[in-house]
Amino acid sequence: MHNARYIELKRMDVRKFFRENIKNLTPYSTARDEFQGTLGTYLDANENPYDNGYNRYPDPHQRELKRRLGEVKGVPVQQIFIGNGSDEPIDLVFRVFCEPGRHNAVSMAPTYGMYQVAAAINDVQMREVQLEPDFSLNEEKLLAATDAATRLLFLCSPNNPTGNLLPAAQVERILRAFHGMVVLDEAYIDFAGWEKSFLHRLDEFPNLIVLQTLSKAWGMAGLRLGLAFAQPVVIETMSRVKYPYNINVVTQKLVYDRLAQGLEAQVAEICSERQRVVAAMQTLPIIRKVYPTDANFVLVKVEDARGLYNRLIEEGVIVRDRSRIAGCAGCLRITIGTPKENDHLLQILSQA
């Protein structure tokens, strides 16, 4: 039974989910597509010829960087899309899979706000399914919100702003049950444990798109680099739709170099600080609830969220007030900082 469904899934041809106009799209052909060498006199792209490190257009296919990221992530380059932050692949999945005004998408709520914004920009209805009070996901409710016009289903794990990781078995059941693309946003996966990622299960699930980012654990938010991983036909199609030179020369170079430093030491430090901050908060009378977290932030429920938010600002500490979001009444989202920053936060909280 389990086996039969698995075979069915392996055979699912996701090309039928692409928008008609995208299936037949001829992408812009850059000068670097028409000639690919490394040595020569380049008189083909109307660039300024005087070398300053960035007078040439970047590689539109980010070949070197993809090779490097492929090594770091253990994924073949044909399954990697590099975007200008995660914002770019989030927007692209709507443009590739959803007919404006006709198809819809489903997400859990509360979750990351960009899915809803990208849906609205693309004139795609977003159906939000409320998480349970403990922020667990009721998958029957989620699947019941889908219909024949649902092309995308967004899962965020660990979820922002709640911090919890979705059980792998549940993600797996949703991937098998939903006839459309599942976008699994793993922006915080490095803080949950790398082995929890679905990245290495792309071959099992033809309808899976995993999003990751260099903005959080990798410490490169300012460089804007987001990643999407999926089977080659999905990556190839997203690449045809993107802006040709979406990742600039400086970002490609700096990211390439920075990847060599790894992320383990800082992630270990942030995770141990997370444990310390959570334990300390649990003893503070002002905090009514500390939600379990697998990310580099923690959601806490307090008596007077707005009052505490303002009090923290007076002391120069800025957190995120999430108290007006459905399901998050009374909640502040607090990022784990350096040990010194966390001490400062805890000191203010203990005196508030």
Ligand SMILES: *Cc1c(COP(=O)(O)O)cnc(C)c1O
């Ligand atoms: C921060 C975050 C991202 C990252 O966005 P970038 O555009 O890559 O900086 C993606 N998804 C979620 C859920 C996030 O919280």
